[in-house]
Amino acid sequence: MGKYTKTAKIIAAIICMLLAAFLATCSADLQDTDDDSLLPQKTTEGSEPSHTDTASPAPTSEPPKPPPAPSPTPELKLVPYDGVVEHIFFHEVIVWPELAFDGGSGQKGYDDYMVTAYEYKKILESLYKNNYILVDLNDVWSEYTNDSGQQRMRRNTLMLPEGKKPIVFSYDDINFYQYMRGDGFMEKLIIGEDGDIWDYGIDPKGNIVISQEMTAVTILDSFVKDNPGFSLGGVKGCIALTGYEGILGYRTQTDRNDNSQEFQLNRMQEVARVRPVVQKLKENGWYFATHSYGHINLERASLEGVKNDAIRWMDEVGSLIGETKIFIYPFGSRLDRGDVYSTGPAFEFYHSLGFRVFASVGREPFSRIKPDISAVVLDRMNSDGISLRRSRERFLYLYDAAEVFDPRRPAEYGNTW
Ligand SMILES: [Zn+2]
Numbered sequence: 153m154g155k156y157t158k159t160a161k162i163i164a165a166i167i168c169m170l171l172a173a174f175l176a177t178c179s180a181d182l183q184d185t186d187d188d189s190l191l192p193q194k195t196t197e198g199s200e201p202s203h204t205d206t207a208s209p210a211p212t213s214e215p216p217k218p219p220p221a222p223s224p225t226p227e228l229k230l231v232p233y234d235g236v237v238e239h240i241f242f243h244e245v246i247v248w249p250e251l252a253f254d255g256g257s258g259q260k261g262y263d264d265y266m267v268t269a270y271e272y273k274k275i276l277e278s279l280y281k282n283n284y285i286l287v288d289l290n291d292v293w294s295e296y297t298n299d300s301g302q303q304r305m306r307r308n309t310l311m312l313p314e315g316k317k318p319i320v321f322s323y324d325d326i327n328f329y330q331y332m333r334g335d336g337f338m339e340k341l342i343i344g345e346d347g348d349i350w351d352y353g354i355d356p357k358g359n360i361v362i363s364q365e366m367t368a369v370t371i372l373d374s375f376v377k378d379n380p381g382f383s384l385g386g387v388k389g390c391i392a393l394t395g396y397e398g399i400l401g402y403r404t405q406t407d408r409n410d411n412s413q414e415f416q417l418n419r420m421q422e423v424a425r426v427r428p429v430v431q432k433l434k435e436n437g438w439y440f441a442t443h444s445y446g447h448i449n450l451e452r453a454s455l456e457g458v459k460n461d462a463i464r465w466m467d468e469v470g471s472l473i474g475e476t477k478i479f480i481y482p483f484g485s486r487l488d489r490g491d492v493y494s495t496g497p498a499f500e501f502y503h504s505l506g507f508r509v510f511a512s513v514g515r516e517p518f519s520r521i522k523p524d525i526s527a528v529v530l531d532r533m534n535s536d537g538i539s540l541r542r543s544r545e546r547f548l549y550l551y552d553a554a555e556v557f558d559p560r561r562p563a564e565y566g567n568t569w
Contacts, residue, residue: 228313228314230311230312230313230314231311231312231313232309232310233309234307234310235317236517237287237318237319238284238317238319238320238517238533238550239289239320239321239322239511239532240319240320240321240534240550241321241322241323241324241480241513241533241535242266242535243267243323243368244323244326244332244337244338244367245268245269245271245337245371246266246267246268246336247268247337247338247366247367248336248356249268249336249558249560249561250336250356250560251334252266252335252336252337253336253561253562256335258331258332258335260565262335262336263537263561264537264538265537265538266536266537267535267536267537267540268561269366269371271540271556272368273371274551274555274556275535275550275556276371276372276375278551278552278555278556279382279550279551280379280381280382282550282551283315283316284382285312285313285317285381285382285383285384286318286319286320286321286383286384286388287384287387288320288385288437289320289322289390289478289509290439290477290478290509291310292307292308293306293508293509293521293528294308295508302526303526304526305508305521305522305527306521312384316381316384320389321389321390322390322392322480322511322532323389323390323392324443324480324482325394325443326368326369326399327393327394327399327400328340328401329397334354337353338351338352338363338366339353339354339401340352340353341369341400341401341429341433342362342429343428343429343432348364348436349364349369349370349429349433349436350363350364351363351364351367351369353366369438372388373436376388376437383437385437386436386437388436388437389438389439390438390440390441391439391440392440392443392480393440393441393443394443394444394446394465394482395445395446395464395469396447398426399430399469400426400429400430402423402425402429403419403422404419404422404423404426404468404469404472405419405468406468426472430473430474434474439476440474440478441479441480442462442465442470442476442478442507443482444461444462444482445461445462445464445469446461447482448461449482449483450481450482450487450498451485451489455498458501459498462501462502462505466505475506476507477507477509478508478509478511479507479510479511480511480532481510481511481513484514486512486529491522492520495522495524495525499527500525503525503526507527508526508528509527509528509530510527510528510529510530511530511532512529512530512532513531513532513533514531514532515546516533517531517532517533518530518531519531533546537561537565540556540557540567541557541565541567544567544568544569553567553569554569
């Protein structure tokens, strides 16, 4: 899996779609559902008509919002909490459903794995109303030395405002992949003139849009600004990144087939541009995870392939985002074909790189502290089109799909409620 050729990507995408179709038909009795997310790539290059029309852009950027007036913070009573920590995950949000759901080759994948900005905001509102509060996945467990001198993980007691229930958000593939261009998504996160995180994209008419309401990241940032009680200490979510098309909308990846000076120069510029974005995201309460370099299927890759992919991620992405101990599995496929009750060589390799928290996808917020190695394995619930359409009951304590569901989704796929 050293090469990430377009052909391989397309094959992977087809496999992913077939797997997704299979999972959709039998999701009722599956322990682990597929997480996502290598959606079909557009093979027609240059099919982005609106993007070229930027000679005289009409920026529709709103003026930066003034920071919220410091409200007198009421004395919150913190109480110990040892119960379940909910964990749901998203992908990038769809801003223009008319482009995502235009009958194109990506439509089904977008419908399955994404939520729209409209749905996302409603989900946030519902969780807030239901007394959930965002916590940092890094704060849920910590490493300690046991009586035998071994490093192990243990669950921390969280201190939460009385009446609040903890939830973790993670976000897969916040890379703004090339195939998503022109399909109803923004294109990158940028630093605005006010020094804060803004999002950048091209609207359906070809105009540049700079906003703080059009990506998963900025929408949550804005929501927490308006509702500080939704976040414990300002924490936001875990951003899981691959590396094969760079990160956060910046093409920071290497290309083993292109040693040209031009490519190198562009890459260095992209690296320089993304660094302050990463820095600001961290200041705003975001933290990072690996999602493998090539969005590889860990159950199919050889041990050597898994290792090489991990090393490349550490080189090209880890070097930009800093240390992380969180691994969000692509496709939800676990290392060594299962790591909940066994520990294999690929898991040990990731452990040697400093990873301690290994997250897949499941029907409930399952987690298990491994007894034989210092690590935690866990499941996250998929907050996406599949679960909106088919798992309303399971998510009802968090939000009601019938209230959240975006009527602009294609009717043809149907709902079970
Ligand atoms: Zn993914």
